[in-house]
Structure formats: structure tokens, C-alpha cells
């Protein structure tokens with residue numbers, strides 16, 4: 166199915182408005198390669214008709230399918246490894262210490278958000294770090310730690326909850342020991358153990374819209390998400406993330422992402438290869 170200039174402009178604007186994702190002209194082919202089967206299955210003959218159905222709201226499930234198909238879900242356990250080392254060795258102990266000092270008056274708690282979590286590899290990696298860190302200290306137990314994974318797509322969240330991954334989706338960073346300890350082979354896929362799955366809850370959240378209802382977080386991972394957004398979209402999302410971060414909270418972005426020209430509300434700190442941000 167071909168896409169005309171006008172159809173491309175309409176759909177590009179629609180995706181930008183709904184998700185913040187900016188599909189460049191050179192990625193125009195993504196509409197035809199990824200959406201043609203969906204349109205045929207829905208009995209929709211042209212991209213203009215598809216656009217009309219989307220804005221009419223008569224088949225609202227198509228919005229989720231469109232966004233799930235047009236976004237990249239590329240991820241993996243312990244993606245880039247080094248941010249997870251910094252999280253475990255520096256951010257987690259420092260945050261826990263601050264929290265424990267206040268625990269004389271309040272019950273200790275630690276809240277961690279993985280925003281734009283794809284099929285769950287990121288929040289589950291966080292859970293694995295937390296699991297291994299817990300026995301090294303005496304203040305926090307598992308019930309004091311909240312880990313929430315969010316994504317714009319309901320289909321993606323459904324997948325994440327299952328905790329089932331192909332070899333490709335596991336990524337290259339997991340050691341064979343980690344694979345052996347936390348996963349079981351299930352035909353073509355790897356099933357993450359229940360113990361780690363139970364440490365994470367998932368919710369569908371569009372980062373373009375405020376999500377203060379999730380509460381405040383000590384640590385936010387939003388890695389490899391805003392890189393696909395327009396500058397305006399990045400500013401909006403970072404503003405929303407700032408609002409849910411505790412005053413001394415920590416924000417991790419992807420290795421190719423930064424807040425340069427996006428926000429002046431954070432101070433950056435570099436530990437080895439990892440840069441992370443705290444509200445200024």
C-alpha cells in the first residue's frame with residue numbers, strides 16, 4: 166500500500182501529537198512496511214481512511230496498535246551494563262542512606278520508575294540489582310521497595326507482565342550464570358522467574374501527559390525513549406519526570422541522550438561512563 170505526501174504528513178502529525186515520537190521523512194517507509202497488514206486486516210483501503218478512522222475514535226484500539234507498531238521496542242537486560250553498576254554501587258546505597266536517616270520518622274521506602282520500559286527488561290534488571298543489594302544492608306526489605314514499569318502501549322505492557330523473552334529480547338549483557346539463576350527455557354523463549362516478576366508492577370502511561378498520580382520516585386530510568394521525540398516532546402516529558410522526582414532523586418537517561426538544551430532544572434553527575442541527573 167502506498168502513502169502519499171499528504172497522508173504521510175497527517176499520520177506523522179498524529180503520531181507526534183499522541184506520543185511525542187517524531188518520524189523523520191527518511192523513515193516514511195515505516196508506515197508502509199509496518200502498517201499495511203494492519204490496514205488490510207481492518208478492511209481499510211488507504212492511509213487517509215486510516216487517519217479518518219483514528220481521529221473519529223470509532224476503533225480506539227487502533228491507536229494503541231499504531232503506536233506499538235511505529236515505536237521501537239529495542240531493549241535488553243542490563244542494557245549498556247555501566248548504568249546498572251552505578252545504580253547498584255552508588256545511587257542505590259546513597260539513596261537508601263538518605264531514606265534510612267529519615268526512617269526514624271517515616272517507614273523506609275524506595276520508589277523506582279522505569280518510564281518507557283518496553284517489554285520489561287529495564288524494570289526487571291532494576292529488580293535484579295535490588296534483589297542482590299538487599300542482603301548487603303539491614304534497613305530495607307523487599308516490601309519497602311516499589312518498582313514500576315510504564316509504557317505508552319497497552320500491548321507492550323501486557324507482554325512485559327508475562328516476563329517472557331526471545332534470545333534477542335534478553336540482549337547480550339546477561340551472563341550465563343544470570344540466565345541460569347533467574348530464567349527457565351520455555352520452548353523458543355526464556356521465562357523470567359516469578360520471584361523477580363513479582364517485584365515489578367506495570368502501568369500504561371503516556372509520558373506526554375502528566376502522571377503525578379504515580380506518586381514521587383527516588384530513582385527514574387527513562388532510557389532510550391526521548392531520543393525518538395521532537396525537541397518540544399522531550400521538554401514536555403522531562404518536565405513531567407522532574408515533577409515526579411523526589412528533590413534529591415536521580416534520573417538516568419540513555420547513553421546517547423542528554424538534557425542539553427532540554428532542561429536547566431537538573432545538575433549532572435558523571436561516574437565513569439554514566440551520567441545521571443539530580444534536580445537542581
Ligand SMILES: C[S@@+](CC[C@H](N)C(=O)[O-])C[C@H]1O[C@@H](n2cnc3c(N)ncnc32)[C@H](O)[C@@H]1O
Nearest residue numbers: 184236237239240281283316317371372388389
Ligand atoms: C527503545 S524502547 C526503550 C526501552 C528501555 N527503556 C531501554 O532503554 O532499553 C522505547 C519505549 O518507549 C515507549 N514509548 C514511546 N513513546 C512513549 C510515550 N509517549 N510514553 C511512554 N512510553 C513511550 C515505546 O513504546 C518503547 O517501548
